Amino acid sequence: MNGFFDIPSDLQHSWLGLIGLHLREALLPVLAGLLVALPLSQLCVRFRWLYPPVLWVTTVLYAIPSLAFFVVLIDYTGQTELTVMIPLTVYTLVILVPAIVDGVRSVPQETLAAATAMGFGPVRRYVQVQLPIAVPAIIAGLRVATVSSISLVSVGALIGNQGALGNLINDANIYNRPELAVNAVVTMAVLAILADGLLVAVRLLLTPWMPSGARARRAPRPEPEVAAR
Amino acid sequence: MIRIDSVTKRYPDGTVAVDRLSLEIPDRSITVLVGPSGCGKTTTLRMINRMVEPSEGTILIDGKDSRQQPVNTLRRSMGYVIQNAGLFQHRTIVDNIATVPRMLGWGKEKARARARELMERVGLDGSLAKRYPYQLSGGQQQRVGVARALAADPPVLLMDEPFSAVDPIVRKGLQDELLRIQDELGKTIVFVTHDIDEAVKIGTMVAVMRTGGKLAQYAPPAELLSNPADAFVEDFLGTDRGIRRLSFFPSAGLRLLTTPVVAVDATAEQIAARATAEAPYLLVTDMDGRPLGWSEPGDLTAGGVDPARLLPYGRPFVAGTDSLRAALDCAVLSPTGWAVGVDAEGRVTGVVSQQTIGEAIRGAHAKGRTDAEAAR
Ligand SMILES: Nc1ncnc2c1ncn2[C@@H]1O[C@H](COP(=O)(O)OP(=O)(O)OP(=O)(O)O)[C@@H](O)[C@H]1O
Ligand SMILES: [Mg+2]
Numbered sequence: 001m002n003g004f005f006d007i008p009s010d011l012q013h014s015w016l017g018l019i020g021l022h023l024r025e026a027l028l029p030v031l032a033g034l035l036v037a038l039p040l041s042q043l044c045v046r047f048r049w050l051y052p053p054v055l056w057v058t059t060v061l062y063a064i065p066s067l068a069f070f071v072v073l074i075d076y077t078g079q080t081e082l083t084v085m086i087p088l089t090v091y092t093l094v095i096l097v098p099a100i101v102d103g104v105r106s107v108p109q110e111t112l113a114a115a116t117a118m119g120f121g122p123v124r125r126y127v128q129v130q131l132p133i134a135v136p137a138i139i140a141g142l143r144v145a146t147v148s149s150i151s152l153v154s155v156g157a158l159i160g161n162q163g164a165l166g167n168l169i170n171d172a173n174i175y176n177r178p179e180l181a182v183n184a185v186v187t188m189a190v191l192a193i194l195a196d197g198l199l200v201a202v203r204l205l206l207t208p209w210m211p212s213g214a215r216a217r218r219a220p221r222p223e224p225e226v227a228a229r
Numbered sequence: 230m231i232r233i234d235s236v237t238k239r240y241p242d243g244t245v246a247v248d249r250l251s252l253e254i255p256d257r258s259i260t261v262l263v264g265p266s267g268c269g270k271t272t273t274l275r276m277i278n279r280m281v282e283p284s285e286g287t288i289l290i291d292g293k294d295s296r297q298q299p300v301n302t303l304r305r306s307m308g309y310v311i312q313n314a315g316l317f318q319h320r321t322i323v324d325n326i327a328t329v330p331r332m333l334g335w336g337k338e339k340a341r342a343r344a345r346e347l348m349e350r351v352g353l354d355g356s357l358a359k360r361y362p363y364q365l366s367g368g369q370q371q372r373v374g375v376a377r378a379l380a381a382d383p384p385v386l387l388m389d390e391p392f393s394a395v396d397p398i399v400r401k402g403l404q405d406e407l408l409r410i411q412d413e414l415g416k417t418i419v420f421v422t423h424d425i426d427e428a429v430k431i432g433t434m435v436a437v438m439r440t441g442g443k444l445a446q447y448a449p450p451a452e453l454l455s456n457p458a459d460a461f462v463e464d465f466l467g468t469d470r471g472i473r474r475l476s477f478f479p480s481a482g483l484r485l486l487t488t489p490v491v492a493v494d495a496t497a498e499q500i501a502a503r504a505t506a507e508a509p510y511l512l513v514t515d516m517d518g519r520p521l522g523w524s525e526p527g528d529l530t531a532g533g534v535d536p537a538r539l540l541p542y543g544r545p546f547v548a549g550t551d552s553l554r555a556a557l558d559c560a561v562l563s564p565t566g567w568a569v570g571v572d573a574e575g576r577v578t579g580v581v582s583q584q585t586i587g588e589a590i591r592g593a594h595a596k597g598r599t600d601a602e603a604a605r
Contacts, residue, residue, distance in 0.1 A: 108313075111315050129317060133319055
């Protein structure tokens with residue numbers, strides 16, 4: 001295990017520094033993807049015909065290799081983090097758009113009718129009713145997007161020093177230090193598991209209204225005759 | 230008053246859901262729209278709050294075209310209750326009920342206080358306030374739906390099959406509750422159902438619609454039952470409309486006999502004195518005057534009876550309050566053919582035979598005819 005945390009100096013970061021960089025490069029794209037996906041999904045819900053072409057475009061974009069993106073982007077954004085994060089943002093859309101659209105569509109017709117009948121305008125209805133009810137589906141999408149983004153950051157190594165923990169794998173080759181590759185893979189796995197756990201916790205926090213095993217036991221459904229008087 | 234004036238709704242696919250419908254919906258009463266599935270009830274209801282826009286015709290609210298005011302203002306002046314309640318699953322019960330007051334700009338505390346007041350009004354225990362909809366039974370959710378619609382005290386209440394997803398016993402409870410609330414609040418209620426019994430029970434006026442969105446008959450329930458406009462309405466009312474119509478005849482005029490009633494501890498002389506030719510049976514009551522069962526005078530001995538040997542007395546009717554239907558039902562349920570009248574506390578006030586009830590029914594019919602002629 002000697003030198004497990006000894007990071008070669010060409011990476012210009014300590015182990016913790018690499019983790020910080022890795023998280024930033026992985027999570028900012030997910031956040032940006034969410035910000036793009038939310039309005040895009042709402043358009044797809046309002047105009048049904050828009051959904052199939054949008055889905056098609058996100059799938060095609062997902063099929064473009066990151067290297068191809070880099071080749072195009074490097075002329076504009078150089079060998080920077082941004083060049084890594086733009087394709088990662090684009091990739092999250094293929095997961096987030098369908099997740100949000102399905103979530104928003106899963107809101108029961110009666111609930112929507114009730115909201116409309118109470119005088120909710122379309123914007124208020126989206127923000128106060130559809131979005132909160134879609135939270136479980138959105139977070140399910142975010143979990144997949146986050147984990148995949150954390151592993152995808154490594155491709156940044158292709159444009160030099162932008163792969164964060166991914167560059168460790170590169171260095172393992174160059175310096176013939178296989179323990180660095182093990183370090184990179186294990187650290188990324190742990191980050192992915194932690195990020196995933198965090199999202200689950202956020203979901204539980206945001207949706208006290210969801211029937212779940214544990215919660216249902218704590219607050220049992222009342223017998224009808226007790227409370228209906 | 231809501232006036233629907235020759236309104237037609239044609240959906241984009243060409244379906245004519247409502248066809249030149251005209252209805253005057255009186256204030257402070259329950260108007261029921263009833264008819265087979267797909268006859269345009271929901272469409273009609275939703276045209277009132279403009280969730281559906283009429284293709285032709287106008288809807289006047291207190292004499293003004295409903296299109297004159299902003300649509301969300303119109304909607305907030307009308308409570309809306311639907312099947313399965315349509316509650317916001319992500320909000321607690323109080324917050325569900327407080328939705329419209331909050332939208333109208335009330336403070337959080339005031340809106341919640343109002344919500345709790347309404348929970349009480351619709352018969353929901355205050356302990357449910359902080360729960361989420363999934364933690365409530367169907368009947369309780371439906372009550373929350375009614376409370377939510379009443380929250381901003383709108384003059385109009387639109388209800389679309391609000392009670393059809395709950396079992397018959399809960400439904401009856403909800404109907405009774407609605408009638409009680411209506412007695413207190415006097416809203417203008419438009420109520421959609423496909424259940425003619427529900428329509429007859431709660432409606433002040435009943436509009437029967439037929440497939441194609443046409444009005445078949447618009448009348449008070451008693452008149453609907455006695456005078457169906459055509460074969461369709463008659464068919465829709467079902468086979469026992471004669472019996473059901475008795476619900477509208479009061480039992481107040483029934484002559485109850487008090488002689489054929491003995492307490493369980495009666496002496497031999499009392500039993501002999503009460504066995505008259507008028508009634509072949511004697512009703513035995515407990516010491517408080519509550520009915521135990523019927524017996525032939527010969528089977529009774531002084532100072533105690535074997536309850537197992539008494540004949541059943543059916544389900545007593547509350548004399549003066551219940552209808553002739555309840556009285557007849559009681560008489561038919563007992564093998565003796567006699568009905569037992571009780572007071573509000575369940576103590577026997579007298580008994581009456583099928584024959585006497587039959588005379589009362591004939592009398593009520595005759596009175597109905599003369600009233601109708603006088604009205605003409
Ligand atoms: N959005 C729509 N587009 C096209 N046709 C519709 C639409 N909504 C309803 N219809 C049609 O209009 C007719 C009346 O529908 P409506 O929902 O008013 O009936 P209803 O009396 O409420 O029926 P139910 O008792 O089943 O609820 C039906 O034939 C229905 O198929
Ligand atoms: Mg309907």
